[in-house]
Amino acid sequence: MPADVDIFEALVRQHQEQLYRGAYRLTGNPEDAQDLLQDALIEAFRAFPKFKIGTHFTRWVTRIMTHTFIDRTRRRPPFAVQSLDEPLRSMSDEEFAVELAAPTPDPQAVLLQGALEEPLQNALDSLQPEFRIAVVLCDVQGLSYEEAAQAARCPVGTIRSRLHRGRDMLRRALGPCLRAVYQRGAQ
């Protein structure tokens, strides 16, 4: 009979990419992501007797990770929000179109090559924590509105509203990238 710690380790290794992605998208850099992940996994291990084997491990850890992130954010000085009047991009429309043109015009392939990684994370980093949390929980980690509300400790209506505003702000920040992909795909 495997020990709890062996089962826990197996689950972590099975889901490690998804877990790291959630932590990285919340914090915006590798050091803080690793820190957050470590703290969250230690808390998760302590609470592991409450976890039902067979249910969503990633979503369960994500809930704990979100609580840890919210507690840390509250202890920090006020968050400095970058102005959203300037669209955030690390390259011009022309540069981005060139990037898309070679070696393949498929937007998915471009995504996998990492061309969108920096603008995407920059845009996420520009959001205030409550909007970033809603977007990461629902769009990155795939939680339902109800699961996300539980993780963020707020009503479902609040998470829905924050998700809507977070996506709206990201759309404005990434507008040129989004339109370039559509135009390229339409050719």
Next chain:
Amino acid sequence: MINCERIRPLVTEYVDGRLRPRHQRAVEAHLEACEPCRAAIRETRTLAGWLRESLPPLPSPVVWDNVLAQIRAEAAAPPRPMPQLRRWQRATGWATAAAAAALALLAPLRIQTWRDNGPANTRHVIGWHANYAARWPLADQGQMRVVAMRVKLTDLD
């Protein structure tokens, strides 16, 4: 026909398939004739797809080995001791237990006496007292005398 201002707040729920059927039909009817709102839906879907599919640069395997080493150290550590109660918490705990014990001892005497005063009165007093004691167990010590005097329970004076 619904205008764009009323459609835009519904974009998130429409993309996530969370609208009621009649609202979904209303949005779709509007989209047939409105390119800006179609663009908003399209861009939201694309964005959600990017967030779902994209992977940030992943850490080296050493990072995971270190994290799991911390977990194993946690598993091997002795159980954490229960947090020490502060003096006032211990005093409150004892006082609550003493009050509950006193009330439990007095209950049969009170119920017998109240029964003599009529069932309606008895039910009222017991119900009122149970509700009050559940919320303010320590405050009840003095209040019980008032309750007893109101229902003329001279045994408790």
